[in-house]
Amino acid sequence: MSGVAQPGETATLEVEGLSVELGIGGRWVRALNDVNLTVRPGEALGLVGESGSGKSLTALAVAGLLPDNARVVAGSIRLRGEEVLGRSEAQLNRLRGRSLAFIFQNPTSYLNPLLTIGAQIAEVFEVRPELLLAEGGDRLGRGARRELAWRKVVEHLRLVHIPDPARVARQYPFELSGGMQQRVVIAMALIRRPSLVIADEITTALDVTVQAQILSLLAELRASLGMTLLLITHDMGIVAQLADRVAVMYSGSVVEASDVMSLFAEARHPYARALLEAVPQIDGDATTLRAIPGGIPAITNPPPGCRFHLRCARVFEPCVLAVPTPVTLGERHSVACHLYGEGRV
Amino acid sequence: MGLTGGNRLELLGYTVRRLGGLGLVLLGVSILVFVLLRGMPGVDPLSAYLTPGLPMSPEALKGLRQELHLDEPLPLQYVYYVIDLLRGDWGFSRTAAQPVIPALLARLPATIELAVSAVLLSSAIGVPAGIIAALRRDRMPDIVVRVVSITGISFPVFWFGILLQLVFFYYAGQLGLPALPSRGRVDDLVALQYPLTPVTGFFLIDSLVTGNLPFFASALAHLVLPAFTLSLIGLATVVRIMRASMLEVLRQDYILLARSKGLPLRTVLLRHALRNAITPVLTTAGTTLGILLGGAVVVETVFSWPGIGRLAAQGILNNDSVLVVGFALFVATMMVVVNLAVDILYAVVDPRVRY
Numbered sequence: 001m002s003g004v005a006q007p008g009e010t011a012t013l014e015v016e017g018l019s020v021e022l023g024i025g026g027r028w029v030r031a032l033n034d035v036n037l038t039v040r041p042g043e044a045l046g047l048v049g050e051s052g053s054g055k056s057l058t059a060l061a062v063a064g065l066l067p068d069n070a071r072v073v074a075g076s077i078r079l080r081g082e083e084v085l086g087r088s089e090a091q092l093n094r095l096r097g098r099s100l101a102f103i104f105q106n107p108t109s110y111l112n113p114l115l116t117i118g119a120q121i122a123e124v125f126e127v128r129p130e131l132l133l134a135e136g137g138d139r140l141g142r143g144a145r146r147e148l149a150w151r152k153v154v155e156h157l158r159l160v161h162i163p164d165p166a167r168v169a170r171q172y173p174f175e176l177s178g179g180m181q182q183r184v185v186i187a188m189a190l191i192r193r194p195s196l197v198i199a200d201e202i203t204t205a206l207d208v209t210v211q212a213q214i215l216s217l218l219a220e221l222r223a224s225l226g227m228t229l230l231l232i233t234h235d236m237g238i239v240a241q242l243a244d245r246v247a248v249m250y251s252g253s254v255v256e257a258s259d260v261m262s263l264f265a266e267a268r269h270p271y272a273r274a275l276l277e278a279v280p281q282i283d284g285d286a287t288t289l290r291a292i293p294g295g296i297p298a299i300t301n302p303p304p305g306c307r308f309h310l311r312c313a314r315v316f317e318p319c320v321l322a323v324p325t326p327v328t329l330g331e332r333h334s335v336a337c338h339l340y341g342e343g344r345v
Numbered sequence: 346m347g348l349t350g351g352n353r354l355e356l357l358g359y360t361v362r363r364l365g366g367l368g369l370v371l372l373g374v375s376i377l378v379f380v381l382l383r384g385m386p387g388v389d390p391l392s393a394y395l396t397p398g399l400p401m402s403p404e405a406l407k408g409l410r411q412e413l414h415l416d417e418p419l420p421l422q423y424v425y426y427v428i429d430l431l432r433g434d435w436g437f438s439r440t441a442a443q444p445v446i447p448a449l450l451a452r453l454p455a456t457i458e459l460a461v462s463a464v465l466l467s468s469a470i471g472v473p474a475g476i477i478a479a480l481r482r483d484r485m486p487d488i489v490v491r492v493v494s495i496t497g498i499s500f501p502v503f504w505f506g507i508l509l510q511l512v513f514f515y516y517a518g519q520l521g522l523p524a525l526p527s528r529g530r531v532d533d534l535v536a537l538q539y540p541l542t543p544v545t546g547f548f549l550i551d552s553l554v555t556g557n558l559p560f561f562a563s564a565l566a567h568l569v570l571p572a573f574t575l576s577l578i579g580l581a582t583v584v585r586i587m588r589a590s591m592l593e594v595l596r597q598d599y600i601l602l603a604r605s606k607g608l609p610l611r612t613v614l615l616r617h618a619l620r621n622a623i624t625p626v627l628t629t630a631g632t633t634l635g636i637l638l639g640g641a642v643v644v645e646t647v648f649s650w651p652g653i654g655r656l657a658a659q660g661i662l663n664n665d666s667v668l669v670v671g672f673a674l675f676v677a678t679m680m681v682v683v684n685l686a687v688d689i690l691y692a693v694v695d696p697r698v699r700y
Contacts, residue, residue, distance in 0.1 A: 102605040
């Protein structure tokens, strides 16, 4: 649905027709339906939607880290042109180590409580020893390699603006605040120089002021390191601040994908519009907060036709009858909605 | 990453705080034991000093009562009692024909050797079995482990001991197969032929450090059946707790992050999962060790193992109240000391505990 990579340029991430089922209560239920995404090198794609829309499941599928009760039924996932699906666990480990880095929602629960910050960051060198070779590490003995690893850890903690990085590297996660822990997780991702950073709701668990700090840090690092980013969020404000392109997910499908400017200027899908209107706005002296009526349908019992039609203000006959297919509206802008079907654009 | 200087200091402070608690517990135990000794209806403290059928003159009895402070008020008697305890005078055991403390200390190495072997054995079997069960949850290996451990916990341990003696000593001997010894710590003939130079009192350690290999082999063979029998007390619990704890830890977010780094499964399991999952197992193993160090009364008796549990059993049968009460106090002390050791081990494993 989103644009295909241009000739001669391999997309960092290409998800094509991905469908995933979850085993719930003894039967298989469709959780992702024909998801298409493209992230080009250096680009930041915002993946937006309510909780339960399948954003995180998509991210886990990209890393081959789907939970035991999930299975991919169709589609293809390529990281820098390499297929992820169907790989052995060892091949996946190599692929994850080389190409991917995750930053998750709640840093406190994602750091191992029993290992020091430094130890948790430095263990990435076990997976990618070549990161220590760049500065002549191949000629170094064990002790010197450890020293270089340690130096790199401290250097990256400084890069994410952690004060007194050498001391923090020797501390345990419980000795740090949530914001500092999230900086640690970011440093852990950066030190590997991954092709793609997947940031999953990274500010949701943090205080508002800390959220702003983490977001500006991410923007700064993206500018200085040319980081390619898959940014998963439910917050359109974060998308506006950090992303170049955006894909809106609803109930397991991408309903609209475009660059951020076009989406904010003229979102086409009624759900994408409603999502933008749900961002609190200050009009004159009154604050209006518009909510989308209803809730996301349970995946165990989805409505027929377009999954959004029960909550849609512009619902008409076809919505109940058929699932809309994506329509291309312009360069890298597509929408899956019957309003824009054949001959209606 | 090892412990840094600051971490060691925190650990020391933690240990000192825990030691203070230990003193309080022992004070409580001593009061309890004193009340049992003096407060039991119909039991005259003097009876321990009287030989049935050999009457004492009233003057001698009066003198004895005075000497034992039995005419003083109870709280004062308790103070005298505690002073005696602290001086190491725990009374004279008729059963062992020696004072209580030397009697217990002489038999302690045998008990420690057996208890530690049993706990090591149940951990060595139980921890991997629990991990495998967790990793293959609801599949064949898990089902086998669960069925075996529930069966194991359902049988009385002494029954299992007798069964092992029957199979590995009696039947194996009858069939001319190499049989395992069923009683004692070492073969008498071996002990005569290759006398052991005592160093620590632990047969395995002493024979190894003095290079007495025949003695070592015999002592090891004698240890197998009782240690295995005794290990069953903790085994089922270790397996079940290890499995549950591992399942819990594998669900944690930091395991997902570790996997997303591309770390091989082995590293994720050993470095990230096992260390977090092992703490509840430490508690179980520690408690079991405490219980076993207090003398595995039944198993030591079944295998004629010359430890403190067997001595206590003889003391009970002989109505040797001085010994039995001394044994109770000793067991409580052991339990408290082992618990302290487990708490310190916690703090070594988990830095959050040190504060």
